[in-house]
Amino acid sequence: MITLETMERPAWMAVLARASAEEIGALLRDIPTLPTHRVIRGPEIGLTMMRGRAGGDGAAFNLGEATITRCSVSLADGTLGHCWRLGRDRRAAELAALLDACLQGDALRDALFTRVIEPLRAEQAEAACLTARRAAATEVRFATLATMR
Amino acid sequence: MKPGFAEPVFDSQVGFSALMQAMARPGRIQRCQMLRDLPDGLEPAAAAALLTLADAETPVWTDTQGEAREWIAFHTGAPLVAEPVRAQFLLATRSMPELAALDPGTDETPQDSATLILQVEALDDVSGWWLTGPGIETTHRLSAHGLPADFLAQWNANTARFPRGVDLILCAGERLAALARTTRILEPTLLPENG
Numbered sequence: 364m365i366t367l368e369t370m371e372r373p374a375w376m377a378v379l380a381r382a383s384a385e386e387i388g389a390l391l392r393d394i395p396t397l398p399t400h401r402v403i404r405g406p407e408i409g410l411t412m413m414r415g416r417a418g419g420d421g422a423a424f425n426l427g428e429a430t431i432t433r434c435s436v437s438l439a440d441g442t443l444g445h446c447w448r449l450g451r452d453r454r455a456a457e458l459a460a461l462l463d464a465c466l467q468g469d470a471l472r473d474a475l476f477t478r479v480i481e482p483l484r485a486e487q488a489e490a491a492c493l494t495a496r497r498a499a500a501t502e503v504r505f506a507t508l509a510t511m512r
Numbered sequence: 513m514k515p516g517f518a519e520p521v522f523d524s525q526v527g528f529s530a531l532m533q534a535m536a537r538p539g540r541i542q543r544c545q546m547l548r549d550l551p552d553g554l555e556p557a558a559a560a561a562l563l564t565l566a567d568a569e570t571p572v573w574t575d576t577q578g579e580a581r582e583w584i585a586f587h588t589g590a591p592l593v594a595e596p597v598r599a600q601f602l603l604a605t606r607s608m609p610e611l612a613a614l615d616p617g618t619d620e621t622p623q624d625s626a627t628l629i630l631q632v633e634a635l636d637d638v639s640g641w642w643l644t645g646p647g648i649e650t651t652h653r654l655s656a657h658g659l660p661a662d663f664l665a666q667w668n669a670n671t672a673r674f675p676r677g678v679d680l681i682l683c684a685g686e687r688l689a690a691l692a693r694t695t696r697i698l699e700p701t702l703l704p705e706n707g
Contacts, residue, residue: 403515404587435586437513 375466375480376459380448382483384455387462390479397471398438400461406434406453432456438464513579514549516563516587523547527564534681534690539643539654541635545686551579553605558631558683559583565627566590566601573599575606600624605631608659611666616676625693627679633658635684642698643691651698654689656682667697 379387391397408430415426433447434456444464446456462479465471517523523546530542544560553576566572566588573596574584584603585592593599596609608630617625640655660666670677670693677693691697 401515403513407520435513441513443513 372463372467375476376446376463378480378484378487379459379462380446381487382455382459384452384458386483386486387455387458387479390482391458393478394471394474397461397465400436400438400444400464402457403435403437403443404433406432406456408432408451408453434460436460436464438468440468442467513586514551514583516583517546517560523560524564527560530688531561531564531681531690534688535647535679535692537647537652538645538690538692538695539637539648539652541637541654541687541689543686544688551583553577553580554583555605555631555683556686557688558603558605558629558681561629561681561683561688562601562603563587570600571598572601572603573609574603575609576603580605596626599626601627601629603629603631608663611670611678611680614678616670616673616678619675622675622677625676625678627681629681629683630659632656632682632684635682635687635689637689640700642700643695644698645692645695647692648695654682654691656684656689664697664699667691671696 409432410428411431413426413429414423416423429449430451431447431449432451432453432455433445434453435443435445436457437443442464444460444462444467446459446463448456448459462475466475466480526546527544530544534540534542544557547556547559547563550556550559562572562574562584566584568589568591570590571593572584572588572590573593574581576584581592584590590601596602596613597615599615602609602614609628611628614626614628615624617623634655634657636655637653638655640653642651643654644651667680674693679693680691682689682691
């Protein structure tokens with residue numbers, strides 16, 4: 364179970380990177396105003412090469428390029444927040460970077476965690492579960508030498 | 513952390529244009545004023561030159577420390593190397609590394625040589641050396657303050673290695689001027705009367 368105590372920064376960054384600007388914005392409505400921030404880089408759109416491995420243990424190959432948006436912000440006290448996300452949503456990237464910076468400080472962490480990160484995480488976990496169930500229903504097991512060995 | 517270029521595309525184009533003009537006309541002073549808010553130790557022209565040239569594929573060496581070093585690593589994305597000889601671009605803010613100790617390229621690939629961006633105390637083009645060579649119609653003046661005492665000897669040794677050799681970008685505040693490896697420096701005392 365992921366809780367505030369055990370949730371590390373990569374985990375909340377991953378949750379924020381998957382949420383749209385509208386989703387984050389809607390959850391932020393009950394949060395006291397966020398501190399002012401300064402954009403250090405971006406939000407800018409670029410490409411990244413996605414690599415894959417056949418079967419999980421084959422040689423790495425280039426699967427294709429994906430569009431990513433990245434943004435880095437700094438708070439007044441110098442805390443840095445970063446976001447790299449798939450897609451072209453600049454506003455979401457900046458918002459996620461700002462929240463990443465806020466989550467590192469004590470002032471807003473609890474409120475942001477319970478009212479923003481946790482609902483987003485639950486929603487994303489449910490969506491992932493639904494996708495996995497739909498995919499599992501279509502699974503075909505081939506009886507091959509490899510699996511029968 | 514301070515921001516880098518406000519407009520990454522257009523600002524680096526301006527920087528590239530300034531560097532190209534500087535290399536094409538050695539000794540002519542260009543201005544680079546895109547960066548105004550910089551970490552301590554970095555000046556606008558030198559920082560803009562490095563941000564324009566360096567990327568994830570160019571090893572960078574720098575003598576800056578602390579925030580300035582972090583700023584360079586973050587905004588260029590370049591690997592920072594400890595040995596000057598391994599760097600493709602170098603940013604020296606305090607003292608100049610020995611030119612002979614930098615990568616001069618090879619006779620087959622002289623374009624792989626290092627480029628040294630050197631922050632000096634002051635630059636002007638009305639006094640000092642007389643420059644001559646490709647890109648300079650007759651002669652051109654340039655004066656740089658804050659160079660090591662044996663700079664001319666080092667530079668002459670560098671030009672003697674042509675086509676190998678190091679290119680130098682001198683920066684002071686918002687001003688920059690380049691010395692290509694083909695640029696010959698004549699000391700004022702060695703010049704004939706009409707010079």
